Amino acid sequence: MSLIVEVNEKEPSPFEKEPEITGVYHWSEGQRLMHLHEDRAEINFILSGYGTHVVGSEVCHTQPGDVLIYDSCVMHDESVMLDSQVVAWCIAIKNFKLKNQRENSLLPEGMRPILSAQSIADELTPLYIMTHKYLHQPHGYLIANSAARTIVSLIYNLILKSETNYNRQENFIVQKIQNYINEHYAEEISIAELANLVNASEGYVTHIFKKNLNYAPMQYVMRRRIGKAQSLLIYTDLPLTEISFRVGYDDSNYFSRIFKKVIGIPPNLYRKKWLEISSGSAPSDI
Numbered sequence: 001m002s003l004i005v006e007v008n009e010k011e012p013s014p015f016e017k018e019p020e021i022t023g024v025y026h027w028s029e030g031q032r033l034m035h036l037h038e039d040r041a042e043i044n045f046i047l048s049g050y051g052t053h054v055v056g057s058e059v060c061h062t063q064p065g066d067v068l069i070y071d072s073c074v075m076h077d078e079s080v081m082l083d084s085q086v087v088a089w090c091i092a093i094k095n096f097k098l099k100n101q102r103e104n105s106l107l108p109e110g111m112r113p114i115l116s117a118q119s120i121a122d123e124l125t126p127l128y129i130m131t132h133k134y135l136h137q138p139h140g141y142l143i144a145n146s147a148a149r150t151i152v153s154l155i156y157n158l159i160l161k162s163e164t165n166y167n168r169q170e171n172f173i174v175q176k177i178q179n180y181i182n183e184h185y186a187e188e189i190s191i192a193e194l195a196n197l198v199n200a201s202e203g204y205v206t207h208i209f210k211k212n213l214n215y216a217p218m219q220y221v222m223r224r225r226i227g228k229a230q231s232l233l234i235y236t237d238l239p240l241t242e243i244s245f246r247v248g249y250d251d252s253n254y255f256s257r258i259f260k261k262v263i264g265i266p267p268n269l270y271r272k273k274w275l276e277i278s279s280g281s282a283p284s285d286i
Helices: 118-135 141-161 168-182 190-199 202-213 215-234 241-248 253-261 267-275
Strands: 015-017 020-027 041-048 052-056 060-062 066-070 089-093 114-117
Touching: 020 118, 020 141, 041 118, 041 141, 052 066, 060 202, 066 141, 066 168, 066 215, 089 141, 114 141, 118 141, 118 168, 141 267, 168 190, 168 215, 190 202, 190 215, 202 215, 215 241, 215 253, 215 267, 241 253, 241 267, 253 267
Parallel strands: none
Antiparallel strands: 020 089, 041 066, 041 089, 052 060, 066 114
C-alpha cells in the first residue's frame, strides 16, 4: 500500500526576503578572534570537540550537536578557550529579512546565540555537506542555496521552540561597555573610563564583564584589536606598520609580539597561511 502525502495549502514564509548562501566553511581549530560581519549572518554546527566561544555579550560553552548563530553586526570570537579541538561546519547567508527583525538577523532580541540541535543533527550534517559540494561546482549554486535555506529553516524552527535565557540588567551593562570598546578599541581605554560610562565602580565593571565574557575588559580590548588585525591581514595588502597603527599599536614590533602570543604565529606568516587555504571576496567588516 502506498503512502501518499498531498499539500493543499502552502505555509507562508516567515521571511520578507529569503536568505542567500554566500559561503560555506569547514573548520577544525580555533579561527579568528573578536570580529563581526556587517553583510551576513553565520550558522555554525559543532560536529565534535568542546569549546568556549563569545558571541555578543554571551559566553557559549559548546559541545557536539550545538549550533552557534552569529547575526550580522554581532561581535564574536571563534577561538576563545578551546577545551579540545573543535570541528564544525559553517554557512554564511546574506540579504535576508525576517518579519519584524533587522536585516541579516535570525535571533529575536534577548535570545541566546547557542542552540542544542542534537535532535536534528542527522539532518543538518548532510545538508552542510551538500551545500559545500555544490557551491563549488559549475551551475551548482541553486542546489547549494536550496540546501542552505533548508538549514536556515531547521534552525529557525529551533529558535521558535527556544526560550530567552538572559540576565537583562547584567547584559545591558556588559553590552554598553562592549559597544564602547568596539567603537574605540584603537584608542587608549582605561577601566576608569569604562566605569564612568556605566556609573559603576571599577571593581564592579571588571567583575561583571569577566563574569559574563570570561575575561577582563582590557583583555577584550586586546582581542578586539587582534581580531581586527586578522581581518586586515586576510583581506588587504596593508603593511604591518599600517595595520599595527590602525588597531591601536604605535610600535609594530610590539604588535607582532602580541599577535604571535595570542595566535601562535607572527602576522606575516598568518597572512601567508590564510592565503594558501582560503579564497573568496572580502566581507564589509574590514
